[in-house]
Amino acid sequence: MAEWITIASDHLSAAINPVGAELSSLKDADGRELMTDANPAFWGGRAPLLFPVVGQPSHDTIRIDGREYPMKKHGFARRSLFDLTDHTADNATFTLSDSDETRTHYPFAFQLEVTFHIDAATLHIDVTIHNPGNAPLPASFGFHPAFAWPLPYGRAREDHRTIFVADEPDALKILAADGTISPGDRPSPLENRTLRLADDLFADDALIWSNVRSDRVTYGASSGPQLDIAFPDTPKLGIWTKPGAHFVCVEPWHGIADPEGYTGEYRDKPGVFEIAPGGAKRIGMSVMLVP
Template identity: 40%
Template sequence: MSDDGVHLENVHLALDVAALGAEMQSLRTVDGREVLWQGDAAFWGGRAPVLFPIVGRAPKNRIAVGEFEAEMAQHGFARRSVFELEKSSPEMCRHVLRDSDATRAVYPFEFALRLTHRLDGAAVEVRAEVENCSEGEMPFGFGFHPAFVWPLPGCAGQQHEVVLDNGGAPLRAALEDGLLAAGTHPSPFDAGRLSITPGMFDQDALVFPEGAGPGLRYGVAGGANLTFQFDTLPNLALWSKPGAPFLCIEPWHGMAARVGGSHQIAERPFSVTLPAGGVARFGYRMALNL
């Protein structure tokens, strides 16, 4: 990559990570099969953004912490922030984002957000560490938002599905203008299986607040797939732009504010409140079976 990015490689995989957002830019097999969406702005320019200090939208794009209020765009500011490279090796890199005058103007806390990417055989591990460096409690939401090619390499014309490890049928929450609507809807999963079909995201993301479990498989039954294991990430969303050849698999700890709800970050569903000096950890592992 360029001077502001990191290239990792082993005998199975190659991974590029940018300083902007500590965001993955490419994840491919050593023979060149790319699995990460490449960010076509005609659909969506992201690839694998990190969501912090909120997940989803805030009412009228404004957040509050106690008496403090500020404007904050959907998914927070980390994805648009330049991270510093703390450590790297041929198969691992760790970036950090610390508070600054710019972040404290919209989020009144001292913090450190560390993102670690590591190759492990034919798998990649992505770990996040949120440290509260302030003297008081710090509320936040955190999430991963990676997008993967649909269809997977070599699988054109084949039905793709998401299969939950727990075989569950989690209830779906609806979104209204990006905010969490009241109530729940029947699960689109049948015994843990969901076929990915055109048009299923015409009304926005499929959001599952609870019950999706700690792991899933995305791919072709009996064929190529990506398998995921999640750590401390109880919420799941699946999303794509209508007509776009990608699928976002988004594990979160924190969700959008409710329709008609508070601006307070601490009152958003599944928000974390971290004590002074506390550290919260989140992560996922994804294995490529191509």
């Protein structure tokens, strides 16, 4: 088990597990935990990074130039050991590069660089996907942080909600039984721009906005400290928990699960982007504790 790497300011402290470069703890100045309790009865994850796929590939397989490669849900980065390449009191950078093992699943040269930086009461997470190869690099990427529900400020669980900054008129996607995206839609549960959190929202798994207009949401109770979660670079959003769990995930995605029954090329599926040879793509999010 890898030792967690810590960073801090006067307002926040964070701990990152080099396995997956996974944000595993985020605490306020008084040491109150803002992340999931990771109760394995519900879900033991904390904030996995989703690469090179987001969600479920059809039949646990992707296809590159007609050849099939095994690929599990959310990709392999979340189970890979990253190198710690920079560490100061308020900053830590982790890097994962392609290897013989990754190329059995994803036959490309890549470098995935993840920087965590705390500035006062804000945690910034900046991901850069580099393409050192000589051909376009297809990829998807997503964040999956699980925040404490309820937050540790004495408000009831049922008093918590997520407020979007823009109108979200679109219906939501539906997950099929195998975790891929069903052809149908489900009505949006938003009341104006507010999602009032309740277990029954998640009886059929995640809420999925495939074209989210907001670039930030506020999560918390109607009074007391809240989290301002910004995601300026991702066009999709998932919100998920398991009924009864003490977490809720706010998941900015630049990708999405395969359409149900998909048998096409990986690079042609929804949510996949390409990075030019020698190029890079940056995707960031931030979490600010608002008093």
